[in-house]
Amino acid sequence: MTDRPGNPPQDARAPTTENWSPDSWLRLSSVAGSQYAYTDETALVRATARLAELPPLVTSWEIEKLKDQIAQAQQGRRFILQGGDCAETLTDCRPDSITNKLKILLQMSLVLIHGLRMPVTRIGRFAGQYAKPRSSPTEPGEFNGARVELPSYFGDLINRADFTPDARTPDPGLLVQGYQHAALTLNFIRSLLDGGFADLHHPEYWDLSFLQNADLSPKRKAQYEHMSRTLADGLAFMENLGEQKIEDSTRVDFYTSHEGLNLHYELAQTRRVPRRSGWYDLTTHLPWIGERTRRIDGPHVEFFRGIRNPVGVKIGPKIAGEELIRLIDTLNPHNEPGKLMLIARMGAGRVADALPPLLETVRREGRTVLWMSDPMHGNGIKTGAGIKTRSFDDILLELERTVDAHKAEGTHLGGVHFELTGEDVTECIGGAAGVGEDDLTRNYASPCDPRLNYQQSLELAFLLAGAMGRR
Ligand code: PEP
Ligand code: CO
Numbered sequence: 001m002t003d004r005p006g007n008p009p010q011d012a013r014a015p016t017t018e019n020w021s022p023d024s025w026l027r028l029s030s031v032a033g034s035q036y037a038y039t040d041e042t043a044l045v046r047a048t049a050r051l052a053e054l055p056p057l058v059t060s061w062e063i064e065k066l067k068d069q070i071a072q073a074q075q076g077r078r079f080i081l082q083g084g085d086c087a088e089t090l091t092d093c094r095p096d097s098i099t100n101k102l103k104i105l106l107q108m109s110l111v112l113i114h115g116l117r118m119p120v121t122r123i124g125r126f127a128g129q130y131a132k133p134r135s136s137p138t139e140p141g142e143f144n145g146a147r148v149e150l151p152s153y154f155g156d157l158i159n160r161a162d163f164t165p166d167a168r169t170p171d172p173g174l175l176v177q178g179y180q181h182a183a184l185t186l187n188f189i190r191s192l193l194d195g196g197f198a199d200l201h202h203p204e205y206w207d208l209s210f211l212q213n214a215d216l217s218p219k220r221k222a223q224y225e226h227m228s229r230t231l232a233d234g235l236a237f238m239e240n241l242g243e244q245k246i247e248d249s250t251r252v253d254f255y256t257s258h259e260g261l262n263l264h265y266e267l268a269q270t271r272r273v274p275r276r277s278g279w280y281d282l283t284t285h286l287p288w289i290g291e292r293t294r295r296i297d298g299p300h301v302e303f304f305r306g307i308r309n310p311v312g313v314k315i316g317p318k319i320a321g322e323e324l325i326r327l328i329d330t331l332n333p334h335n336e337p338g339k340l341m342l343i344a345r346m347g348a349g350r351v352a353d354a355l356p357p358l359l360e361t362v363r364r365e366g367r368t369v370l371w372m373s374d375p376m377h378g379n380g381i382k383t384g385a386g387i388k389t390r391s392f393d394d395i396l397l398e399l400e401r402t403v404d405a406h407k408a409e410g411t412h413l414g415g416v417h418f419e420l421t422g423e424d425v426t427e428c429i430g431g432a433a434g435v436g437e438d439d440l441t442r443n444y445a446s447p448c449d450p451r452l453n454y455q456q457s458l459e460l461a462f463l464l465a466g467a468m469g470r471r
Pocket of ligand 1: 086133259289290291292314315345377449
């Protein structure tokens with residue numbers, strides 16, 4: 001049984017979300033100043049009607065399971081690791097790139113399980129991370145020898161990156177293509193996990209060559225070596241104990257997430273399901289609202305306040321405590337555990353001032369949230385040559401200061417959110433493998449924000465585990 005959005009059936013058991021329906025955001029779409037606009041209304045109706053009849057990408061059962069795990073993390077009994085590309089692209093839907101992302105998230109999670117001594121839930125920024133918010137709706141450039149202003153590139157779910165009027169016009173057909181590529185990605189992920197991909201004992205899974213870097217201080221080197229040795233011992237011990245492989249004894253789960261920027265896409269797959277009340281957004285387990293679209297009176301908050309999925313919301317250093325409480329109460333009016341994830345992205349320079357008052361206000365007001373740290377989006381810099389990058393040291397510093405702030409406030413840091421890839425890219429500078437400014441042009445593959453590469457990601461997991469253990 002799936003009912004079409006826009007025509008909510010009356011169900012006395014449904015949680016009462018006042019004046020909400022899956023398409024109630026449509027009346028607000030002009031209030032907040034939309035990021036992009038579709039011009040071909042007929043094509044939009046055709047694409048969303050098709051999406052609404054295609055099978056869901058995830059199930060309500062999985063969504064509820066994730067919600068339970070987020071509730072555990074809120075109590076400090078679990079940790080959440082969320083990560084993946086800034087923007088997935090349709091052409092990047094390839095087996096190696098998907099496998100490498102799973103591999104690095106899996107390895108980071110093991111380092112964290114070991115260091116934090118608690119279970120870790122892995123959530124990929126994948127299988128739908130195709131829509132990107134932009135600071136400006138248009139950008140200038142050159143087309144056919146003339147300077148023109150065209151719509152910005154909003155990700156492969158909305159338009160195309162080439163700087164031509166045709167490519168940059170929002171294309172509703174991409175909604176269906178995005179769905180199809182998300183389904184292909186998810187299908188491959190599910191098969192890999194079912195087929196034993198998570199056998200952690202293959203030595204090729206662990207590339208610790210960054211330990212050989214001459215610049216690495218002897219102290220850090222000894223620390224990493226010790227952690228990876230005890231980790232390997234722990235895995236061997238568990239295997240001997242049960243005479244079985246890790247993937248047999250503890251099923252390795254991955255959840256999906258993406259920024260829910262394109263509400264037409266989310267709406268088309270938002271349904272009721274049998275034997276449950278309320279509406280589920282079945283494009284992903286965990287949609288989140290970006291920093292640029294989290295206006296309380298805007299369409300995104302309106303849409304996400306009504307669905308049953310857990311929801312993330314990014315918060316930057318400018319948000320005030322009182323605004324945050326109103327945002328929390330709008331998105332989670334019943335203070336339901338596991339429902340709301342606040343992803344703080346303050347910047348290393350701001351976090352020590354901006355985060356503690358928010359932690360204090362939310363604690364004092366008794367709101368149940370999961371505090372996450374995104375140490376990427378407040379730390380963007382440009383090199384002298386104009387290349388967008390982030391420094392490993394700033395990312396680490398924001399994490400350390402976040403850990404300190406939670407310690408001082410007596411609250412839990414329940415998870416982290418990274419932009420990363422399993423490939424050997426050179427997009428962020430620093431880390432033991434020694435990516436310098438001059439290396440950035442060697443393998444800069446992101447169409448959007450710079451990501452941590454494999455070694456930088458693994459190293460950060462070691463450092464985070466150390467910082468949380470120590471502090
Ligand atoms: C992102 O996560 O890619 C992003 C744009 O983040 P934010 O909304 O925090 O700027
Ligand atoms: Co980004």
